[in-house]
Amino acid sequence: MNCAKCKELLVAYVEGLLDESQTQAVAEHLKNCPSCQAEMSELGRLRDRLVGNGKVLARSNLEDEVMNRIIREQKSRLKKSSEVNRQYSVWRLIMRSRITKLAAAAAIVVVALVGIHQLGGPLAGGTVTFADVIEPILNARTVVLDFIVGSEETGTVMQDLIAGSKIRRTFSNMETILIIDIDNAKMLTLDPVGKSAVYMDIQGPLQEGTKSYLGLVRDIVSEIVDNPNIPVQGLGEREIDGQRAVGFLLSEPKIKLTIWADAETATPIRIEMLMGQTRTIIKNIEFDVPVDESLVSMNVPAGYTLDEQEQDWSEFNEEDFLVVLQVWAKYVLGGKFPDSISLEDLMNLASQLTNMAPRTEDEVHQLGMSDEEQARLGMAMGRGFVFFQQLEPSGADWHYVGKGVEFGDANTAVFLYRQKGSDTYRVIYGDLHVEDSAPEDLPK
Amino acid sequence: MSETDKYYVERCLDGHPDDFRHLVKRYQAVLLAHLAGKLGNRSSAEEVAQEAFVRAYFKMDRLKKPQLFFSWLFGIAERVAKEQLRREKIRQQRESIRSFTEEAQRPELSQDYALEKAIATLPEAYRKVILLRYYGADSCSRIAERLNMPLGTVTKTLSRAYAMLRESLQQQQQTNIYEVQK
Numbered sequence: 001m002n003c004a005k006c007k008e009l010l011v012a013y014v015e016g017l018l019d020e021s022q023t024q025a026v027a028e029h030l031k032n033c034p035s036c037q038a039e040m041s042e043l044g045r046l047r048d049r050l051v052g053n054g055k056v057l058a059r060s061n062l063e064d065e066v067m068n069r070i071i072r073e074q075k076s077r078l079k080k081s082s083e084v085n086r087q088y089s090v091w092r093l094i095m096r097s098r099i100t101k102l103a104a105a106a107a108i109v110v111v112a113l114v115g116i117h118q119l120g121g122p123l124a125g126g127t128v129t130f131a132d133v134i135e136p137i138l139n140a141r142t143v144v145l146d147f148i149v150g151s152e153e154t155g156t157v158m159q160d161l162i163a164g165s166k167i168r169r170t171f172s173n174m175e176t177i178l179i180i181d182i183d184n185a186k187m188l189t190l191d192p193v194g195k196s197a198v199y200m201d202i203q204g205p206l207q208e209g210t211k212s213y214l215g216l217v218r219d220i221v222s223e224i225v226d227n228p229n230i231p232v233q234g235l236g237e238r239e240i241d242g243q244r245a246v247g248f249l250l251s252e253p254k255i256k257l258t259i260w261a262d263a264e265t266a267t268p269i270r271i272e273m274l275m276g277q278t279r280t281i282i283k284n285i286e287f288d289v290p291v292d293e294s295l296v297s298m299n300v301p302a303g304y305t306l307d308e309q310e311q312d313w314s315e316f317n318e319e320d321f322l323v324v325l326q327v328w329a330k331y332v333l334g335g336k337f338p339d340s341i342s343l344e345d346l347m348n349l350a351s352q353l354t355n356m357a358p359r360t361e362d363e364v365h366q367l368g369m370s371d372e373e374q375a376r377l378g379m380a381m382g383r384g385f386v387f388f389q390q391l392e393p394s395g396a397d398w399h400y401v402g403k404g405v406e407f408g409d410a411n412t413a414v415f416l417y418r419q420k421g422s423d424t425y426r427v428i429y430g431d432l433h434v435e436d437s438a439p440e441d442l443p444k
Numbered sequence: 445m446s447e448t449d450k451y452y453v454e455r456c457l458d459g460h461p462d463d464f465r466h467l468v469k470r471y472q473a474v475l476l477a478h479l480a481g482k483l484g485n486r487s488s489a490e491e492v493a494q495e496a497f498v499r500a501y502f503k504m505d506r507l508k509k510p511q512l513f514f515s516w517l518f519g520i521a522e523r524v525a526k527e528q529l530r531r532e533k534i535r536q537q538r539e540s541i542r543s544f545t546e547e548a549q550r551p552e553l554s555q556d557y558a559l560e561k562a563i564a565t566l567p568e569a570y571r572k573v574i575l576l577r578y579y580g581a582d583s584c585s586r587i588a589e590r591l592n593m594p595l596g597t598v599t600k601t602l603s604r605a606y607a608m609l610r611e612s613l614q615q616q617q618q619t620n621i622y623e624v625q626k
Contacts, residue, residue, distance in 0.1 A: 043606060050577075057477050066464075
């Protein structure tokens, strides 16, 4: 055996893995080769060192600590999941009442329409082509359109069918159907899943503002037409949904309205509006489509149960808004205020809430909240939505600063607003107490 | 202790969490040896090893081949160690008071930090074999089974690993001498 072969077999030799004849051959070679002997003892030292260190580490005892940590972690996971379950069930409980579900859906919609009376002030500038563009908006008897609040990617899409002063509205992310009678300040809300219906009185501030979005556009447009000095800015041509379109921008201090129309037929294709912090988009517009009258009928459809109590949406206040904040932060988000509050966020929240399935009677009783209490809470929430959404159109100044704030934190402000004409701000804190504050004393 | 990894993994998933203890016992020294060399600090190594075991426990239902528990655990430990190193780096940047060499030669590290460090620098295939042989006290045939490789490959890998260890230890020694002379 030569040295190369010996060195190659050395490890197997030491490990006792060689057969008898190989073992003997290696042993023989080692006896007479000082170089391989040196190699062998070098290997032996390294192995001793490894074995020694291995023994030290083998004495360590991680088992108890690891097992304790596993038990602790297990417990905290269980606790967390039961907390989430509990919060989830309270939330579901609140939304169990069908009135509540209908109210939540209705509220966001009504207010999305508020704001027409806001518009005013002289307008200046004008073009002839623009008159062509607005002609169908002013004269169409029926219109079908998609109405998006917020961004096109994440906002709720409302599909509207407008016939005269009536609107039938459905949603991309919830089953609720609304039929709004603007002239009579009434709204019929239908839940096709639970087959329930409720009438809502939308007199008062809501009635004033409740017109179709298209009505708003009409108002703006007619004002522009009546006024020879219209501030219309041409935006040139652009391709929209595969169509060649001409754009017009109307700027007013509080409202920016952009209308894109087909470059050949002058039919509006897309209308974008930015009012305060709220962006809305109208697209897929069709004018004068035949409409089945029954779709906008204010009668309760066959098979639906009508709730005997008519809901009153004529009043809402800050208290109601506090209920929204409470439900949102405490129950929906598990103790943290949302990152932002916008009309889009509220619509998404409402759809989450309305999509909750009712729980069994037993579970409801365990949580100990009566039907009346549930309904009261739900209705307050609905009105709270209204309260928030009328802030912008009513000319109030508001700011949401609750991102990352824990529910219950009495020292950190989450929301502040000043009603039009008021000298002071109302400041809502993380524990939902409210303080009046002069503009110069506002929390940072 | 003599049952297979697969057996213990299945027991744990079957509602006997305490059997996880056997797996901890089996692999703690292996992980510690590897981590101590990598992290340069015995207490960090213990912390990371514990965390790796805990994570492994809670992810066990996602382990597709229970017989390969060791390699899987090793991968988890590597990830935890990386996180730890990142934190450690940030901490060191914040308080760059002690130099790295002082850090590395603190007496509580372990018996033979130079050796652990040399092991940590081995390529993974070699490192695993060394770790299992000396810190897991596995025989060569057991290692062949665990790592799913022929016995001959295990001895060849060991042989090559010894050579690399020796070289690395020698280099460390020379660096130390050089530093002392400086």
